[in-house]
Amino acid sequence: MVSGNGRRLRSAAWFDAPGEPGLAHRAYLKSEGISQQAISNRPIIGIANAWSEFVNCNLHFRRLAAAVKRGVLQAGGLPLEFPTVSLGEVLMKPTTMLYRNLMAMDVEESIRAYPMDAVVLLVGCDKTIPASLMGAASVDLPTIVVTAGPAQAGFFCGHEISAGTDVWHYTEEYRAGRMSQAEWEELEASLVPSVGHCSEMGTASTMSTLVEVLGLALPGSAALPAVDSRRAASAELAGRRAVELALQPIRPSELLSKESFENAIVVLAAMGGSTNAIVHLLALAGRVGVPLTLSDFDSIFRRTPMITNVRPSGTHLFADVHRAGGVPAVVKELLPLLHAHVPTVTGHSLGENVAAARVHDRDVIASLDQPFRARGAIAVLRGSLAPNGAVIKPGAANGVLDKHVGPAVVFDDIDDLGRRIDDPALDIRPESVMVLKNAGPKGAPGMPEWGHLPIPAKLLRAGVSDMVRISDARMSGTAYGTVVLHVSPESAVGGPLGLVQTGDLIELDIDAGRVDLRVDERQIQARAAAFRPPAPKYRRGYGALFLEHVLQSDEGCDFDFLRKLPDEDAVTEPLGLVGEAINV
Numbered sequence: 001m002v003s004g005n006g007r008r009l010r011s012a013a014w015f016d017a018p019g020e021p022g023l024a025h026r027a028y029l030k031s032e033g034i035s036q037q038a039i040s041n042r043p044i045i046g047i048a049n050a051w052s053e054f055v056n057c058n059l060h061f062r063r064l065a066a067a068v069k070r071g072v073l074q075a076g077g078l079p080l081e082f083p084t085v086s087l088g089e090v091l092m093k094p095t096t097m098l099y100r101n102l103m104a105m106d107v108e109e110s111i112r113a114y115p116m117d118a119v120v121l122l123v124g125c126d127k128t129i130p131a132s133l134m135g136a137a138s139v140d141l142p143t144i145v146v147t148a149g150p151a152q153a154g155f156f157c158g159h160e161i162s163a164g165t166d167v168w169h170y171t172e173e174y175r176a177g178r179m180s181q182a183e184w185e186e187l188e189a190s191l192v193p194s195v196g197h198c199s200e201m202g203t204a205s206t207m208s209t210l211v212e213v214l215g216l217a218l219p220g221s222a223a224l225p226a227v228d229s230r231r232a233a234s235a236e237l238a239g240r241r242a243v244e245l246a247l248q249p250i251r252p253s254e255l256l257s258k259e260s261f262e263n264a265i266v267v268l269a270a271m272g273g274s275t276n277a278i279v280h281l282l283a284l285a286g287r288v289g290v291p292l293t294l295s296d297f298d299s300i301f302r303r304t305p306m307i308t309n310v311r312p313s314g315t316h317l318f319a320d321v322h323r324a325g326g327v328p329a330v331v332k333e334l335l336p337l338l339h340a341h342v343p344t345v346t347g348h349s350l351g352e353n354v355a356a357a358r359v360h361d362r363d364v365i366a367s368l369d370q371p372f373r374a375r376g377a378i379a380v381l382r383g384s385l386a387p388n389g390a391v392i393k394p395g396a397a398n399g400v401l402d403k404h405v406g407p408a409v410v411f412d413d414i415d416d417l418g419r420r421i422d423d424p425a426l427d428i429r430p431e432s433v434m435v436l437k438n439a440g441p442k443g444a445p446g447m448p449e450w451g452h453l454p455i456p457a458k459l460l461r462a463g464v465s466d467m468v469r470i471s472d473a474r475m476s477g478t479a480y481g482t483v484v485l486h487v488s489p490e491s492a493v494g495g496p497l498g499l500v501q502t503g504d505l506i507e508l509d510i511d512a513g514r515v516d517l518r519v520d521e522r523q524i525q526a527r528a529a530a531f532r533p534p535a536p537k538y539r540r541g542y543g544a545l546f547l548e549h550v551l552q553s554d555e556g557c558d559f560d561f562l563r564k565l566p567d568e569d570a571v572t573e574p575l576g577l578v579g580e581a582i583n584v
Contacts, residue, residue, distance in 0.1 A: 009246065010141070011044040014115035025115070034078070043077040043246035045239070046116035048107055048136075050128040052086035057125035057148050057197040057204060060226060064146060067232040068120050071239025077117075077246065079239065082110055087127040089203075096127040097474065098446030100283075101550070101559050102542060103128065107135030116141065117246035120238055124148020124196070124226075126203040126477075129211060130280035137252045137287045138562065142245035144345050145217040146235045147208040149226035150318040151196030156187050162200045163192045164478025165312045168452065175422075176460035196226025200311035202477035205318040206273035207280060210264045212327050215255040215344030219353040223322035241345065250345060256288045259339035263350065265297055266337050269304035269376025271321075271330060272313030272395045274477025275485055278378070279447075283556030289564035294389040294554050298380035298513065305371030306395055307333055309364055312480040313377045313395035316364050324364035328357035333367055381484060383516040385470070385496050385506065388488035388554045394510050396480035401468050402510040404482075405518070406433040410502045413438040413534075414450050422457045430459060433468045433506040437498055438534055440472030440490025441550045441557050445537050451475035451485045468508055470515070472497055472553070484508065484515055486553040492534055493552075499527040 008016075014025040029039060047068050051061035065081050072079035085103040087096040111119050121132040124147055136143040154161045156170075170187055173179040179187075197204030208222040218238055224231045261281060268277050278297055285292035308330060310316050321327065331338065332354040340351030359365045366372050377395025382388075394402060409432045411417040417436060420426050428434075434453045441447045451473035455464055469483045472490035491498030496517055500506070505518035517524070538544045549559040 009043055009117045011115040011117050015039050038078050043117040043243050044115055045072045045077045045079050045242045045246065046111060046114060046119040047079055047081040047122060048084050048110065048119055048132060049081050049122045050084050050086045050124065050132065051122070052088060054091050055086050055088035055125050056192065056195055057088070057151075058086060058123075058128065059195045060148070061122050061124070064232060064235045065122055067235035068122065068146060068239035068242075071236040071241075072243055074236075075240040075243035077243035080116065082114065084110065084132065087125060087131065089126045094444065095446040095448035096125075097448065097557065098543075098546060100127040100131045100557075101546070101562065103131035104134040104138075104562070107132045108138045111136060111139045111141055118142040118144070118242045120242050121145045124204060126197070126207070126276065129204065129207040130284060133211065133216070134284055134287050134558070134562075137256060137284060138564070140251045140253050142242070142249045143216060143252050144238050144242050144245060145211045146238045147211065147217065147222060148195075148197050148204070149224050149228065149231045150199040150205060151192060151226055152194040153199055153317055153319070154190045154193050156190045157183070160317070161191065162198065162311055162317055162478065164198045164202050164476055165200050165480065167191065168479050172455065172460055175454070175457045194227050198478055199317045199319060200478050201272055201274065201308075201313065201318060203274040203276040206268065206271070206277045206477055209267060209271060209273065209327050210277060210281070213264050213267045213331060213350070214260050215342060215350060216252065217345070219328050219346065220326045222327045223318055225319045225322065245345065250343065250347065253288055255343060255345065256284065256290060257342060258290050258292070260342045261285055261290055261292050262296065262300060263338045263342060265300045266304050266334055267330065269301045269378055270306055270334055271308045272306050272310060272377035272393075275378055275391045275393050276474055276477055278391055279474070279486065279553055279556055281556075282554070283558040286556055286558050286563040289566070289568075294380050301376040301378055301380060304337060304376040305368060306373035306375070306377045307366040307368065307371045309366070309372050312478055313393070314372065320361070320364050324361035325357055325359045328354040329359045329365055332357040333359065333365060336368065379510055379513060381510070381513050381515045383514040385500070385515045385517045386487045387496065388552065390484050390487045390515055392482070392484050392510060393480075394482075397482045398466060401466060401482040401508070403508065404431075404433075404468050405505055405507045406431040406468060408433050408435045408500050408502055408504045408506050410435045410437065410500055414444070417453065421454055424458060426456060428456055428459065430464045430467065433470060433508075435497070435500050435506070436469070436471035436473060437491040437500070440487070440492055441552060442547055443472065443490055443492030443534060445543070445547055445550075447472070447474050447553060447557060449474045449476045451483055452479040452481065453483070468506070470497070470506065482508075488552045488554040490552060494528065494531050494533065496524070498531060499524060501527075
């Protein structure tokens with residue numbers, strides 16, 4: 001079994017092995033009804049499928065897997081599908097982020113251990129995309145990604161609605177008493193009318209976009225709607241391309257350079273993408289040894305305008321980006337800010353991939369000369385409250401609170417918040433700064449999407465629509481408001497956030513990139529001396545492993561032992577394989 005460059009295929013070490021090992025490998029595959037002709041001298045393409053009936057976003061993956069297989073067979077390869085951990089954003093508790101690293105380990109070890117020459121990652125719901133990418137990048141086998149595509153828009157009371165942003169809006173209306181029970185039930189029935197991931201610029205749409213920009217997916221595939229027949233056709237093309245990659249390898253390590261990550265950050269800012277992508281890009285960069293920090297995000301965010309009009313930072317949905325020209329049209333508009341020469345999985349450069357792209361609707365995709373917002377939708381903050389950084393999405397707020405000083409109202413954890421948030425006796429005013437502690441990687445644990453703290457019902461009824469909210473948690477990419485997130489170090493490890501007390505003055509200045517605690521330094525030192533970390537939530541199993549090894553948000557929340565070592569090369573040869581050595 002020989003690749004296009006004359007090198008033996010990786011799978012040959014299994015199926016061309018002499019003696020008993022080769023016989024067993026071939027015999028057990030033949031037990032599936034696969035003939036010797038199907039095995040002989042053909043690239044084996046693994047299809048990592050994150051399908052699950054618990055995950056509506058990924059429910060159509062059996063059909064997409066069939067399309068990938070058609071493409072693999074057309075190109076002369078043998079497709080072999082295997083399941084992975086599937087992370088469902090809505091139903092999985094306490095948070096999918098707790099299990100992102102587990103899925104990454106599952107994908108990594110499955111690719112490493114099985115006889116495949118290239119892999120297709122079939123992913124969609126938020127964390128399934130970065131988790132699979134992290135695992136595949138650590139093995140460095142030729143990889144191509146097929147994403148789920150956005151769900152259809154719902155309609156409620158004659159208005160087009162999305163499954164994320166509109167949930168937050170109508171939940172506030174309901175809690176304020178401005179929405180009836182009957183209307184609430186009608187909303188529930190209308191909210192999610194099809195398979196596919198959230199239809200606004202949430203984390204799934206953002207990561208699908210960035211995978212395309214990083215060069216690991218086919219151009220124009222990210223924004224194709226989940227129910228569109230062209231998504232299956234695109235999956236078929238990905239299967240064909242996977243065979244070509246097995247024969248003429250292009251590995252993730254060749255695509256995931258510092259320049260390609262900088263491209264992804266530009267597009268993240270320009271599209272008003274999810275703040276969650278920052279954590280995932282940092283983790284992915286750590287897997288391939290690319291030095292990426294929050295300072296890189298900060299400098300790029302400051303010089304990148306927002307040129308797409310998509311919720312929650314705009315008015316349209318992600319499928320409208322496809323209608324307006326797709327991600328290639330966005331990238332083409334941004335080429336003056338990008339490294340256009342970086343390679344991609346197509347074998348062509350990023351600039352070559354988008355050369356023929358056109359913008360069909362300027363209300364969805366603007367130009368660099370006339371952007372929707374002069375500065376990117378996301379900002380990085382530092383200061384005495386977040387020495388290692390925090391993030392905020394000003395593009396999804398009204399700007400009134402961009403510069404604000406107010407007294408803190410502190411909630412010690414999510415349970416404390418739940419008990420007191422709608423208590424009429426809660427001493428809170430519109431100018432207050434809501435602070436949630438113990439919601440970070442170790443404190444929650446898993447850094448859930450608790451950062452979009454609900455505004456107290458009594459203030460909602462009084463017409464308050466936004467408040468400054470600060471936490472070490474994350475926020476759904478579909479959410480909005482003046483919400484400071486990812487505060488690092490987190491409160492549970494003794495970060496300054498853990499020392500805040502109700503009544504302390506907190507100052508936010510987004511333009512200056514600052515979030516500060518206005519408390520005397522001697523008082524802070526006294527509080528720090530008295531600080532005691534909360535008891536760990538897990539003492540055994542994966543949860544205990546997570547707590548022991550998870551990094552802080554400014555390092556991507558990956559496990560410390562999974563980041564690439566300075567002198568490490570990817571090892572695709574599994575231990576214990578008997579037979580001829582694999583030529584990788």
